[in-house]
Amino acid sequence: xxxxxxxxxxxxxxxxxxxxxxxxxxxxxxxxxxxxxxxxxxxxxxxxxxxxxxxxxxxxxxxxxxxxxxxxxxxxxxxxxxxxxxxxxxxxxxxxxxxx
Amino acid sequence: xxxxxxxxxxxxxxxxxxxxxxxxxxxxxxxxxxxxxxxxxxxxxxxxxxxxxxxxxxxxxxxxxxxxxxxxxxxxxxxxxxxxxxxxxxxxxxxxxxxxxxxxxxxxxxxxxxxxxxxxxxxxxxxxxxxxxxxxxxxxxxxxxxxxxxxxxxxxx
Amino acid sequence: xxxxxxxxxxxxxxxxxxxxxxxxxxxxxxxxxxxxxxxxxxxxxxxxxxxxxxxxxxxxxxxxxxxxxxxxxxxxxxxxxxxxxxxx
Numbered sequence: 385x386x387x388x389x390x391x392x393x394x395x396x397x398x399x400x401x402x403x404x405x406x407x408x409x410x411x412x413x414x415x416x417x418x419x420x421x422x423x424x425x426x427x428x429x430x431x432x433x434x435x436x437x438x439x440x441x442x443x444x445x446x447x448x449x450x451x452x453x454x455x456x457x458x459x460x461x462x463x464x465x466x467x468x469x470x471x472x473x474x475x476x477x478x479x480x481x482x483x484x
Numbered sequence: 485x486x487x488x489x490x491x492x493x494x495x496x497x498x499x500x501x502x503x504x505x506x507x508x509x510x511x512x513x514x515x516x517x518x519x520x521x522x523x524x525x526x527x528x529x530x531x532x533x534x535x536x537x538x539x540x541x542x543x544x545x546x547x548x549x550x551x552x553x554x555x556x557x558x559x560x561x562x563x564x565x566x567x568x569x570x571x572x573x574x575x576x577x578x579x580x581x582x583x584x585x586x587x588x589x590x591x592x593x594x595x596x597x598x599x600x601x602x603x604x605x606x607x608x609x610x611x612x613x614x615x616x617x618x619x620x621x622x623x624x625x626x627x628x629x630x631x632x633x634x635x636x637x638x639x640x641x
Numbered sequence: 642x643x644x645x646x647x648x649x650x651x652x653x654x655x656x657x658x659x660x661x662x663x664x665x666x667x668x669x670x671x672x673x674x675x676x677x678x679x680x681x682x683x684x685x686x687x688x689x690x691x692x693x694x695x696x697x698x699x700x701x702x703x704x705x706x707x708x709x710x711x712x713x714x715x716x717x718x719x720x721x722x723x724x725x726x727x728x729x
Contacts (some may be wrong), residue, residue, distance in 0.1 A: 407656045423679045434686045450702045465716040472724040473535045
């Protein structure tokens with residue numbers, strides 16, 4: 385295990401930490417819009433960090449470039465689907481949660 | 485012509501994505517030998533790109549790009565490619581879909597002729613699957629009722 | 642390094658089971674859509690880690706790219722339908 389492969393461990397651990405934070409947010413937040421914040425932002429950053437870590441582990445090859453393509457696609461597509469879900473909730477009249 | 489319920493963010497992102505999704509679908513069809521993929525899987529991804537266009541841009545604009553007539557012609561021509569290659573092998577004096585005899589026309593060794601024959605068949609399958617998937621989704625979303633151009637002009641006054 | 646990937650994959654699978662709770666018990670259908678999108682994202686990373694464990698990465702990269710595409714298209718389709726039908 386050389387130095388380049390050891391460099392991928394912090395990226396993977398950071399990605400797992402953000403996945404854990406996003407899942408705890410999805411379970412414990414009080415309202416739908418706050419849960420959408422947690423899973424939309426946390427999951428995107430976690431996937432980006434994990435995919436960068438996995439491509440660094442691979443080294444300079446064609447497979448690493450393909451993994452970077454997946455990361456760019458997720459960076460564009462995940463916020464768009466979050467926006468689509470929240471727009472559907474807004475159009476149907478779901479009210480945000482107010483702290484009493 | 486944009487509907488009231490179309491969102492500009494989703495339309496812009498879908499416009500960027502769709503050419504790359506189609507390029508990836510062609511890659512999956514062509515690389516069926518060496519990696520997971522092949523004709524049917526690539527055809528499904530190609531059909532999914534057209535369905536994404538239909539969802540985000542509305543029915544009328546999707547009909548401009550790929551009408552019912554074009555979908556029917558594509559699905560028939562895919563089957564034509566498949567059975568045409570099989571009949572070509574039959575004409576050259578061997579069994580149906582025996583690609584080795586294609587080496588007489590193509591002037592390569594029989595093993596390479598088999599590889600090229602399978603590639604041609606996969607392309608035919610991919611085109612048919614794409615057209616049928618789009619046609620099924622289109623029929624379900626319109627319910628079978630399609631207004632022709634003159635009736636739309638009559639309705640709008 | 643193999644052991645590290647194995648523990649990471651099992652931890653991510655445990656997170657998928659936690660997200661499934663919101664998918665079953667979410668009040669209303671929109672909560673369930675958000676949970677399924679999150680499960681799809683985690684599945685993508687689990688597939689790549691499995692590719693590293695079996696040492697056939699170039700096969701699993703194509704599969705995970707297709708899954709990312711279909712997750713995106715499916716979420717947009719379902720949310721568009723729910724917006725038209727007016728059900729939360």
